[in-house]
Amino acid sequence: MKIGIDIDDTTVITVEAMIKYADKYNSEVLGRSGINGKLGLIQNRYYLKALYGWTDEQKFQFFNMYYKNVLEECTLMPNADKVLKKLKEEENKIYFITARLNNIDNCNTEEITRKTLEKNNIIYDKLIINANDKLKVCKEEKVELIIEDSYETCKEFTENGIKSILMTTKMNENIETGNITRVNSWEEIYEQIKKYK
16 A cells, blocks of 8 residues: 655654744744643634734744754654554555655755654655645545545545544644544554555
């Protein structure tokens, strides 16, 4: 099976570093207070703008200042490495498909991402960075299943006949998912993939 997997807050925990540096930017550069991790308030992928009330210009200034730090401080989701190893041993194809930006000053996103995967002994078949249209990418690559933390992305895939699994996060935990499968761990992801196969 060809499995498409998101990276941020699906394979690695990114939101903690993102909020840490966003609070730093908000207070030290903009002179405002932080949000102290109140992530339950935001239920979409544009949470930085929504949480902090930033303009596009401020958002990109933040990325240019801190995106490299954020990517380098991501930590692996519990047992993601073990489950991914098992999926590879069972001859599945692993495609990491991420919307991580590749146009940030002094930040080689692809190199940092590859190092993170290598450091955590993650074996994969393909890495696709800056995938703004994940549905198009998955159709081109003939991906049969997507694992994501974005409810909107899972919904779009489901509506287009591609199976999706939603990884629960603070930002999506209160969303009613309907017929989209929700999981809370990589062990649950593995069980769902076994059912699909």
